[in-house]
Amino acid sequence: MSDRRTIEGTILRGKEFEATEGRVIVADGQIAGIEEEPVESDDIVVPAFVNAHTHIGDSIAKEAGEGLDLDELVAPPDGLKHRLLREASHEETVAAMERSLSFMEGSGTAACIGFREGGVEGVRAMAEAVEGLDIESVTLGREEIEAMEAADGFGASGARDGEFGRERTATREAGKLFGIHAGERDPDDINGALDLDPDFLVHMVHPERIHLERVADRDVPIVVCPRSNLVTGVGTPDIAELAEHTTVALGTDNVMLNSPSMFREMEFAAKLSEVSARYVLKMATHHGAEIADLNCGVIEEDRDARLFVLDGDSDNLTGYQNPVRAVVRRAGIDDVREVVLETPD
Template sequence: MPEQTYEATILIGEALESVTGTIVVTDGVVTGIEEGPVSTDRWICPALFNAHTHLGDTVAMDCATCGNLSDLVKPPHGLKHRILRATPRDRLVAGMQASLDVMAATGTVGFADFREGGPEGVLALREALKGSPLHSLILGRDGGETFGDGVGISSVTDIADAEEQVARARAAGKAVAFHAGEKNPNDIDGALAYDPDLLVHCTHATDRQLRAIADAGIPIAVCVRSNWILGVTRGADHPPVKKMLEFGCTPLLGTDNVMFVQPDMFREMAFVETVTRLPPAEILRAAVKGAGLAGRTYFIEEGQKANFIIINTFKSNLRFSTDPVASIVKRAGRGDFLETVINTQTE
């Protein structure tokens, strides 16, 4: 691939420092960042990583937007599971492909998915990913962990063989992830006992549990819009994202079930900012940092693979912004994107 250059206001490194200049990309790697004046209204932002999805739920989109959490999503007889079992494979694959296209069009270039349906469920997502440039971490269950990149368990209280599924994943050197603390804190300690690589939700984690999670260095995928839609929170303290940061946890942003929430990380960031009032830079970091789950980094630095979004501020009122990070988190959307640069090389 020939050398390519991109002039813009660039958000550099994990600090997201705003610098005017030029990025040089050679063979898909950032080989130079040269500061200096540029004649463009563009911004370059790290690409986003959706740290928690259920893409299979695309086929159940908006069939139920409220209700009891267990009735809707608890395995094996929740509404979503009944719909998934009744859905023909070709429609399931097509639905996941459509949601992958939505993510790619909205600045997301990687995701971590909890994939129901055992081995066939994982293989269906792999089929949907054919031809897609997106990076993925596929967390199967019920035998799907053998074919995926790890195991994604609903909750220690939902299934009887969590220990067996975790053991299979660990034996194969694969990742272990748990939903925990979505509606109460009662299953968080049980999940922590397995020393997982990722926790999802922790909406009602206690201070003691947050300290334990921070000490163990386990990242937490928070799904704020989903939590609000499903009625497990009605305030900024749940999920306790501010406390997570104060205790030294690593919160990551995810969109959760496509059944309820569009997998658009820009909508997620804007909602999180509205609810939590956290500094926009913290929110953007949480939307980027999940790439570490897939063994990558999307932060823009020399020597790193190039995965970034180019935003044309002249297409909208963003050209009047004096704070690119705040405006990206609170205002930017699909219509502002000029290009997404994705490094498709395998790790």
């Protein structure tokens, strides 16, 4: 017998988040249908987030490194985060990552793309941390080809740290995802990153016109992490300019610097940039899902049933006039009534 349930409210439907009053029909882990009709509910039904760039291993070092610059904080191999990761036990690292993943799950995140330090052992630790949770981790190994083979792909630190040609070739041959940091502190590593023909770039705070033209020509998606960029003092990305050239997704970056809250990241991105709230919600949902080839991030038939429900009558949200703007610029974890993270068997 089919496992069938309904979820009522104002549904942010499809890739344009058309506000539709009615019911979402969930059956066997998928969205089986959407019924458009009046309902007695103030709830807002939202596609679950995809956090497109994280470093979950940093969960052992939250708010460490006050006053340090970017290199002192995270540069391999001797930045603070790498030293703390080496000093932490396997059990400590896994437990800390599990807590961050649980927080993300409870705040409506269906999946995250994580750059995971520590080679093969780091990838295995992530698998252990996510076991038993409903959030999906798209884990990109680092430091060695063997880590990529054990993971969902490879996450490169940046073209100034190495050539990564062997790693890129091996990742392509394995049919897996390859991402690389670029343009975080200056434009000098962007061409080198693009030469690797990556599946996506992370940061791109300092692109020049030639870089944007290359990105557009190759249709390379970009993941921005504006709160992290502000904290590390490298500037903030021009999201509107990037969006004119390619698909832009949203990530929260290092857990040591920022909570992995997509609500906080969306609000900051929306108020920082000139893009619409609707575009920011795309960045936080189906743009990230498309990078990782996930069947979520959109409420429409035949998608995985991965969504969350906001209490539209909460003290924070009651009286909202525009549901998309309310979700992006105002909502928070305290407004979450229910998180549904299901996939077909």
